[in-house]
Amino acid sequence: MRWSVEVNWRGDLSKASARHKSSAPKHDMYPPLLLLLVLLVARAGAGAAAPSNAHACASAAANSYPFCDASLPFPVRARALVSLLTLDEKIAQLSNTAAGVPRLGIPPYEWWSESLHGLADNGPGVNFSSGPVGAATIFPQVILSAASFNRSLWRAVAEAVAVEARAMHNAGQAGLTYWAPNINVFRDPRWGRGQETPGEDPAVIAAYSVEYVKGFQGEYGDGKEGRMMLSACCKHYVAYDLEKWGNFTRYTFNAKVNEQDFEDTYEPPFKSCIQEGRASCLMCSYNQVNGVPACARKDLLQKVRDEWGFQGYVVSDCDAVGIIYGYQNYTNSDEDSIAIVLKAGMDINCGSFLIRHTKSAIQKGKITEEDINHALFNLFSVQLRLGLFDKTSGNQWFTQLGPSNICTKEHRELAAEAARQGTVLLKNDNSFLPLKRSEVSHIAIIGPVANDAYIMGGDYTGVPCNPTTFLKGMQAVVPQTTIAAGCKDISCNSTDGFGEAIEVAKRADIVVLIAGLNLTQETEDLDRVSLLLPGKQMDLINSIASVTKKPLVLVITGGGPVDVSFAKQDKRIASVLWIGYPGEVGGQVLPEILFGEYNPGGKLPITWYPESFTAVPMNDMNMRADPSRSYPGRTYRFYTGDVVYGFGYGLSYSKYSYNIIQAPTKISLSRSSAVDFISTKRAHTRRDGLDYVQVEDIASCESIKFSVHISVANDGAMDGSHAVLLFTRSKSSVPGFPLKQLVGFERLYAAAGKATNVEITVDPCKLMSSANTEGRRVLLLGSHLLMVGDEEHEFFMEA
Ligand SMILES: *[C@@H]1O[C@H](CO)[C@@H](O)[C@H](O)[C@H]1NC(C)=O
Ligand SMILES: *[C@@H]1O[C@H](CO)[C@@H](O)[C@H](O)[C@H]1NC(C)=O
Ligand SMILES: *[C@@H]1O[C@H](CO)[C@@H](O)[C@H](O)[C@H]1NC(C)=O
Numbered sequence: 171m172r173w174s175v176e177v178n179w180r181g182d183l184s185k186a187s188a189r190h191k192s193s194a195p196k197h198d199m200y201p202p203l204l205l206l207l208v209l210l211v212a213r214a215g216a217g218a219a220a221p222s223n224a225h226a227c228a229s230a231a232a233n234s235y236p237f238c239d240a241s242l243p244f245p246v247r248a249r250a251l252v253s254l255l256t257l258d259e260k261i262a263q264l265s266n267t268a269a270g271v272p273r274l275g276i277p278p279y280e281w282w283s284e285s286l287h288g289l290a291d292n293g294p295g296v297n298f299s300s301g302p303v304g305a306a307t308i309f310p311q312v313i314l315s316a317a318s319f320n321r322s323l324w325r326a327v328a329e330a331v332a333v334e335a336r337a338m339h340n341a342g343q344a345g346l347t348y349w350a351p352n353i354n355v356f357r358d359p360r361w362g363r364g365q366e367t368p369g370e371d372p373a374v375i376a377a378y379s380v381e382y383v384k385g386f387q388g389e390y391g392d393g394k395e396g397r398m399m400l401s402a403c404c405k406h407y408v409a410y411d412l413e414k415w416g417n418f419t420r421y422t423f424n425a426k427v428n429e430q431d432f433e434d435t436y437e438p439p440f441k442s443c444i445q446e447g448r449a450s451c452l453m454c455s456y457n458q459v460n461g462v463p464a465c466a467r468k469d470l471l472q473k474v475r476d477e478w479g480f481q482g483y484v485v486s487d488c489d490a491v492g493i494i495y496g497y498q499n500y501t502n503s504d505e506d507s508i509a510i511v512l513k514a515g516m517d518i519n520c521g522s523f524l525i526r527h528t529k530s531a532i533q534k535g536k537i538t539e540e541d542i543n544h545a546l547f548n549l550f551s552v553q554l555r556l557g558l559f560d561k562t563s564g565n566q567w568f569t570q571l572g573p574s575n576i577c578t579k580e581h582r583e584l585a586a587e588a589a590r591q592g593t594v595l596l597k598n599d600n601s602f603l604p605l606k607r608s609e610v611s612h613i614a615i616i617g618p619v620a621n622d623a624y625i626m627g628g629d630y631t632g633v634p635c636n637p638t639t640f641l642k643g644m645q646a647v648v649p650q651t652t653i654a655a656g657c658k659d660i661s662c663n664s665t666d667g668f669g670e671a672i673e674v675a676k677r678a679d680i681v682v683l684i685a686g687l688n689l690t691q692e693t694e695d696l697d698r699v700s701l702l703l704p705g706k707q708m709d710l711i712n713s714i715a716s717v718t719k720k721p722l723v724l725v726i727t728g729g730g731p732v733d734v735s736f737a738k739q740d741k742r743i744a745s746v747l748w749i750g751y752p753g754e755v756g757g758q759v760l761p762e763i764l765f766g767e768y769n770p771g772g773k774l775p776i777t778w779y780p781e782s783f784t785a786v787p788m789n790d791m792n793m794r795a796d797p798s799r800s801y802p803g804r805t806y807r808f809y810t811g812d813v814v815y816g817f818g819y820g821l822s823y824s825k826y827s828y829n830i831i832q833a834p835t836k837i838s839l840s841r842s843s844a845v846d847f848i849s850t851k852r853a854h855t856r857r858d859g860l861d862y863v864q865v866e867d868i869a870s871c872e873s874i875k876f877s878v879h880i881s882v883a884n885d886g887a888m889d890g891s892h893a894v895l896l897f898t899r900s901k902s903s904v905p906g907f908p909l910k911q912l913v914g915f916e917r918l919y920a921a922a923g924k925a926t927n928v929e930i931t932v933d934p935c936k937l938m939s940s941a942n943t944e945g946r947r948v949l950l951l952g953s954h955l956l957m958v959g960d961e962e963h964e965f966f967m968e969a
């Protein structure tokens with residue numbers, strides 16, 4: 171067995187993760203055995219240490235070296251540092267747990283910290299037990315915050331997480347390099363990590379990634395590669411969205427992606443994350459992309475640097491290099507794997523694999539020291555930008571942060587705000603909600619997670635400051651709140667608890683049943699097999715619905731879509747809410763929404779498919795429908811089947827209507843540098859008579875951007891915070907082109923009985939275009955519709 175060495179360490183793993191209630195893997199990591207090695211190296215490796223905030227150039231011995239000279243440009247300092255290291259010292263830098271270089275005064279550094287929706291200790295870089303900071307604010311899981319469709323919220327959350335991260339770093343308990351956000355497209359509803367992403371729409375994910383990275387990195391100073399407060403990482407590049415399904419696992423899965431889907435689905439979030447967000451890290455994924463391991467895709471990694479202007483480091487997912495030979499049999503030796511990834515442009519490996527095999531790769535002539543120097547240059551450049559080689563820890567505002575900046579009232583309020591804005595009202599018969607506080611003296615909460623603090627965060631959750639469970643939150647509002655689990659756990663394999671739950675439900679004025687998913691069904695290394703509620707949860711709902719005095723309120727937890735068609739039709743279920751993984755303040759937010767203190771306005775960032783979708787092979791990466799093989803397509807842009815709830819769906823306690831008050835009737839592409847365009851680049855005509863132009867032939871995409879002014883009327887009696895989603899589609903339905911696509915969104919306040927205007931700018935090149943089968947972006951000419959709610963506006967696009 172190739173992995174026999176690691177297997178010996180297995181015994182220790184249980185200890186390493188004992189604090190976590192879940193036995194599910196918590197790490198971006200190949201099998202536990204490998205994970206453990208990393209942890210061990212982190213703790214015990216020579217010269218290596220867990221979280222530290224030590225500075226390289228602080229000592230008198232070090233600070234005469236040129237790499238410590240702040241007056242020199244970063245690239246010069248990075249090269250100077252590389253030139254001082256011996257080969258062994260260089261190799262010891264190629265792991266997330268980078269060794270120190272004591273003779274140069276350089277302390278060890280741990281690259282792997284996590285911050286997806288708050289600080290998380292999935293990696294060794296964040297440690298809640300090694301200093302004064304024992305907890306950090308847990309914001310809602312990303313999929314729920316995404317449902318707010320509010321860029322300012324995304325930015326604010328990223329900034330708050332950054333404050334806590336930097337404060338925890340200053341306390342010596344966290345690093346400066348974080349491996350978030352996860353911006354893979356939530357392509358299949360079964361994906362266990364879809365919850366970590368902003369959903370299924372590449373444009374929404376792209377927008378989220380830009381806010382996250384800008385808010386988190388807090389780039390400042392001048393120059394192209396500025397100084398940063400922290401480093402964020404766009405992951406996982408690319409086409410990674412399958413954990414373990416059928417015979418497939420993420421470690422060996424070969425994602426077969428055609429050029430069309432690659433260009434307009436899989437890649438755009440990464441392009442925005444790097445180009446606009448200016449992220450300083452990119453993580454390459456485990457899977458292969460069309461037969462080549464992602465970390466070995468030289469063509470792609472070079473494009474990121476050369477075409478998108480990436481200035482940062484490329485990290486492999488954990489042990490993604492070891493598996494290239496060990497599991498994928500893609501190379502003939504471990505040394506070949508190292509050669510192929512270093513030459514492709516990967517700079518650092520999460521795991522200890524490069525520490526162990528790089529020397530022999532050199533000895534066997536597979537790589538040269540120059541290949542390593544390249545990687546080190548990128549790594550040191552990022553560390554320099556982060557101030558790790560400054561002589562002092564500096565006097566910027568963020569260097570003054572400390573434990574008192576973590577778990578603050580403001581962050582708690584922001585976490586609550588994110589849960590409020592994201593929660594989606596899916597059904598509300600006869601305006602059953604909001605409840606009137608004066609009419610409810612006794613409320614019952616039923617469900618296995620009603621009093622479970624662990625449900626609140628989803629995966630990549632650290633230690634919460636002060637979690638409010640659904641029970642605790644309700645009790646604070648309705649003193650007579652009773653509870654019954656109904657099922658022993660979320661898998662709900664037995665009806666044993668039903669009797670008690672029925673008794674509790676009968677006595678209450680109002681019953682809120684909390685059903686859905688937790689990490690038992692969906693997480694890292696685990697995809698779902700069904701979209702239905704787990705086990706006998708549906709039976710529980712049925713039993714309770716038949717005994718309650720008033721119709722039931724059903725609350726769904728979890729990140730992935732659930733087929734709740736039964737509840738849609740059932741008159742005994744008045745209202746359905748989706749609350750995702752609402753973060754540590756989720757229990758406070760639920761009663762706020764139920765009693766109308768907050769008017770829900772979240773919208774689904776992912777299509778809720780019916781159970782029949784599970785007939786679609788999860789390994790099929792095609793986005794487009796193919797009727798010839800009964801393939802229904804994926805996501806609202808291409809899916810042709812029935813939905814339970816569609817992308818962008820979400821009700822409110824108000825009713826909104828729209829009026830497009832100003833929008834172009836004609837867009838002339840030749841408006842951009844007319845002469846050139848018309849004379850040299852003609853619009854193409856397809857065999858079916860449809861005209862299109864290639865986006866790359868349009869001289870100035872900037873000049874064809876246009877504004878749409880929409881009047882949003884709140885026809886209800888409650889003020890609301892409301893997300894406006896603007897779509898377009900071509901009037902001619904062309905095979906391979908999206909059924910519709912989101913071209914803009916904006917969240918606004920709409921006072922009851924009033925109309926509010928909003929302006930949305932549309933970038934046709936970027937958001938109205940679609941890829942052709944060769945992977946080139948084209949814009950269809952002819953009639954298009956702008957669509958917002960039921961309102962449509964036709965306009966003509968001509969060359
Ligand atoms: C966290 O810190 C504690 C106390 O220093 C230490 O015992 C533990 O091993 C650390 N955990 C990790 C994962 O490094
Ligand atoms: C898994 O492999 C078995 C045996 O090769 C095969 O019968 C089965 O169809 C495969 N399942 C999937 C989902 O591909
Ligand atoms: C790699 O080779 C091993 C041993 O020859 C084999 O068991 C394994 O299935 C192969 N893996 C893949 C992904 O082809």
Ligand SMILES: *[C@@H]1O[C@H](CO)[C@@H](O)[C@H](O)[C@H]1NC(C)=O
Pocket residue numbers: 191192193194618619622624625658659660661688689690
């Ligand atoms: C899922 O919820 C159950 C309660 O039903 C809890 O016992 C379990 O710890 C949770 N598991 C995970 C992995 O979140």
Ligand SMILES: *[C@@H]1O[C@H](CO)[C@@H](O)[C@H](O)[C@H]1NC(C)=O
Pocket residue numbers: 659661662663705
């Ligand atoms: C519940 O049943 C499912 C499917 O029958 C099974 O996979 C799971 O292990 C069971 N869970 C528990 C906690 O018994």
Ligand SMILES: *[C@@H]1O[C@H](CO)[C@@H](O)[C@H](O)[C@H]1NC(C)=O
Pocket residue numbers: 320321322323326587591891892917918919
């Ligand atoms: C968007 O989120 C920000 C940050 O929480 C908030 O201040 C703002 O009011 C939100 N906008 C709307 C319309 O709800």
